Amino acid sequence: GIQVEQSPPDLILQEGANSTLRCNFSDSVNNLQWFHQNPWGQLINLFYIPSGTKQNGRLSATTVATERYSLLYISSSQTTDSGVYFCAVTTSGTYKYIFGTGTRLKVLA
Amino acid sequence: EAQVTQNPRYLITVTGKKLTVTCSQNMNHEYMSWYRQDPGLGLRQIYYSMNVEVTDKGDVPEGYKVSRKEKRNFPLILESPSPNQTSLYFCASSLQGSGAAGYTFGSGTRLTVV
Numbered sequence: 001g002i003q004v005e006q007s008p009p010d011l012i013l014q015e016g017a018n019s020t021l022r023c024n025f026s027d028s029v030n031n032l033q034w035f036h037q038n039p040w041g042q043l044i045n046l047f048y049i050p051s052g053t054k055q056n057g058r059l060s061a062t063t064v065a066t067e068r069y070s071l072l073y074i075s076s077s078q079t080t081d082s083g084v085y086f087c088a089v090t091t092s093g094t095y096k097y098i099f100g101t102g103t104r105l106k107v108l109a
Numbered sequence: 110e111a112q113v114t115q116n117p118r119y120l121i122t123v124t125g126k127k128l129t130v131t132c133s134q135n136m137n138h139e140y141m142s143w144y145r146q147d148p149g150l151g152l153r154q155i156y157y158s159m160n161v162e163v164t165d166k167g168d169v170p171e172g173y174k175v176s177r178k179e180k181r182n183f184p185l186i187l188e189s190p191s192p193n194q195t196s197l198y199f200c201a202s203s204l205q206g207s208g209a210a211g212y213t214f215g216s217g218t219r220l221t222v223v
Binding site (some may be wrong): 001030031033035041042043044045048086088090094095096097098099100101102 | 144216
């Protein structure tokens with residue numbers, strides 16, 4: 001089956017810094033999503049981005065489907081950005097989601 | 110308020126005692142899904158449902174059952190729980206399977222099987 005790898009596994013930033021999180025996938029996908037899990041465990045959908053670029057405030061995401069990767073950019077990070085970021089994909093013909101193991105981000109005040 | 114509601118939030122049970130975790134959504138979503146989250150393994154999909162009476166296996170369906178008799182409800186059934194099913198469980202829903210219109214998670218159910 002498809003493999004989804006995220007990097008880096010852990011990231012510590014000072015408040016105000018920028019960061020890039022990466023999601024690599026081993027096969028073609030028809031769906032890619034980014035999620036944030038806050039320190040209290042709540043999961044929030046950030047982007048639906050099977051291809052192209054989207055922006056939402058300080059967050060933006062780019063997926064290059066032909067090269068099988070997606071990037072999540074966080075600019076001017078805040079302590080509330082702390083948590084774990086997951087990417088998840090589905091492949092053609094199915095809506096079975098495969099999640100990466102996540103990037104744990106800690107933003108220090 | 111649009112939401113996915115899971116119950117209970119916490120559950121401790123004994124090996125072999127059947128249990129059901131309920132999941133309900135009020136957004137008229139067609140797609141619903143169950144996940145388990147374990148340290149170091151991320152989220153793994155257990156089952157999903159594209160619509161009423163349509164369910165399909167995710168990556169880790171063994172030991173679980175689901176049913177989708179109504180659009181709003183998608184209960185997760187553990188007929189004979191074992192300690193390796195101790196985990197944090199999430200229910201989720203979206204308008205369609207793609208999640209293009211958003212993907213909403215419940216608050217989670219922490220299950221301990223002793």
